[in-house]
Amino acid sequence: MTIDPVPTGPIETEPRGFVPAPEQHRLLLEALADAGVELGDYDHRIIDWLTTSPGYEWSTIATIASWVKRAATDNA
Template sequence: MTLDLVPMGPVRTGPRGFVSGPDQHQQMLAVLAGAGVDLGDYDHRIVDWLTRSPGQDWSTVATIASWIQRAAKSTT
């Protein structure tokens, strides 16, 4: 199966593929950092919840990451 990267525009279908929890975690932290989001302890707890066991599927995490990237881009 092909892995769809984090979408840079409106998401019309769920991103495909499998990304492990640890890789999802790193991807989400990178997206948040790239958007200039300063994270507190509770923010990190929510990123952990979202991306680690049991975690969400890649299509959910990639869509949320896409929202963050597009919101940051629209404010610059």
């Protein structure tokens, strides 16, 4: 199965594929860092909750990361 990257525009269909929890965690942190979001302890707890097994599916994490990236681009 092909893994869709983090979308850079509006999402019309569910992002496909399987991305392991550690990679989901990295990609979400990367999107937030690239957007200049400063994270506190509770922020990190929520990121862990979202991306730690059983965690959420790739489609959910990809969508959240996409929102962050698009919001940062729109506000740049």
